Amino acid sequence: MSKIIVGRYIPGHSLIYKMDPRSKLLVTILFILAIFLANNPITYAIVTIFCFLAVIATGLKAKVFWDGVKPLIGLIFFTSLLQLFFMTGGHIYWHWWIFSLSSYGLVNAIYIFIRFTLIILISTVMTVTTMPLEIADAMEWLLKPLKLFKVPVDKIALVISIALRFVPTLFDETLKIMNAQRSRGADFNDGGLIQRAKAITPILVPLFIHSLETAIDLSTAMESRGYRSSEGRTRYRVLSWSKCDLIALIYFVLLVGLLLIFRTH
C-alpha cells in the first residue's frame, strides 16, 4: 500500500474534517463556480485569499497540495501560453506570424493560471479531507432529486460505495498475485512492449477470477443477511449538519458577497 493512497484521503483533525461531506461537496462545487465570478485584479485577489485560507484551515502540509497541482502543471502552463500568444487586444508588444504578445493576452494568461490553480487547490482541500465513501454518500444526497425521474440513485450509490470499498482489497490482491508470479520467475520490468504486455496476463487472469469470486461472495453474504434492494434502509454513517458547516456556509456567502461587490460590471 506504499504508493497508492486510495482517494488521496489524509487523516486529520482540523475543522474542515468535522464538516458534513454533503456541505463540503456542495460548498466546493459552488466555490469552483464562484471562481468564475472574478473578473478583475481585486476579485482575483479576494478569491485567491479565500482559497488559501481554506488550504491553511485543513492543517495539512503544503506538500499535499503541491502534489495535487503537480500532475496538472503542464496543462495549466499550456493553456496559459495559448492565451498569452494567441489572444489579441489592448497594447501589442510583439507580433510574429500568427503569434502575438498583447496586454490582453498577458492579463488573461495570468487569470487562467490563477483560475486553474485555485480550482485544483479547492478540490484538493475536499478530496484530502473527505473519505471516498463519504464523498459517495454526499453524491447520493446531491443526486436525490433525480429520483423524481426514476433514476435509481440508491442503487447507483451502492455500486459506487462497493466499488470504492474494494479498491484497496483489489490492490492488495494484485500485489499478492504479482509477488506470487515474481516468485515463479515472472519479470514485469524487463523486455520490450510486447513482452511486457504478455507479462500482464499472469496478473490479469487471476485478478479477474478473484474479482468475480469476491462479487459472488459479497452478494451471497448480503442476501443471507436479508438485504432487500434499498428501500427505507438505515445508514451506517449518519450524516449530520454541524456548526462547522454553518461556518463554511457563512465563509462562502461572504466570498460571493465580496466578489459581487468588487467585480467589474
Place this chain on the structure above:
Amino acid sequence: MSIKFEKVNYIYSPGTSMEKKGLDNVSFELTENSFVALVGHTGSGKSTLMQHFNALLKPSSGTIDIAGYHITNQTGNKNLKKLRKQVSLVFQFPEAQLFENTVLEDIEFGPKNFGATENEAKSKALKWLKRVGLDETIANKSPFELSGGQMRRVAIAGVMANEPAILCLDEPAAGLDPKSRKEMMKLFVDYQKAGHTVILVTHNMDDAAEYASDVLVMEHGKLIKHDVPKRIFADRNWLEKHYLDEPTSSLFAAGLTDFNFKDHPLTIDQLVAGIKENVRG
C-alpha cells in the same frame, strides 16, 4: 546453502502517517538442508520475513545472505531471477496464482521463466504433477475446472517444479482435508530429505514439533526465539504467554499426571513409546 539474517529491519510506508515496523532487528542463521518452522500469531511478521527470502521485500536496514546473494537496501530489482530460481515462495492460498489454459502449461510457467526448454519444462511439470498426487489425465484440463484441493496441489507443483534449493511455504495446508494435509506434509519432508531447505510458516504445532529442525518464533516483528522444537516446547508458561499452542502429544502427556516421561513427548511416536515404558515399567 545457509541463510543468514543480520539486524534486519523492515519498515512499511516509511515517512508517512501509516509507517509501521514490519521487522524489528531480526538476526538468525540457518544451516543448509534444515526444516524450519516459522511460527507466531497473525500479524507477527511471518509473511514479511518470508518475502525477504527471495527479495520481494528488501530490508530497510541490515543484511541478508542467502543462496550466494548479499541483500541490502541498496540491492536493485535487476538480476534477482537467479536468486528466485534458488529460493521459491508458496504464498497462502496459492491457487490464486493459476492463470494458464491448462494445468500442464501452468506448472511449466515457472521452469520456462527460469530458462528451461519446452521439453525440460514439460518433463518437470509431469514429474511434479505426479509428486503432488495428481493424475496425468488432468494435465490438459483447465486449472479452473478442478476442485479447490486439486487447484492447491497444481499451484504447489507449479512452484516445486522449479526445484529450488530453498522452498518457503506459507501455510500450504490451510483448509485442506486431513488426508491431503498429511500427503502435503510428506511431500515437503521428502523434499527436505532430498537435500533441500524447507521453511514452513505454520500455526500447526504438531507439524512444527514433528518435522522441524529449527523453530523460529515471531512476535510484533521481532524474532523472540530460535531453537530446536524440544527446547521451544519445553516451557509451557512461556508458550502460553506468547499465545502459542502446545503440540497435541505434549498436552496429552501433561494430562497423564501419574506417568513419568523421561523426555516430554512432542510427537505421537514419542508419546506412544513413553506410555509403553510407563505401562511396562
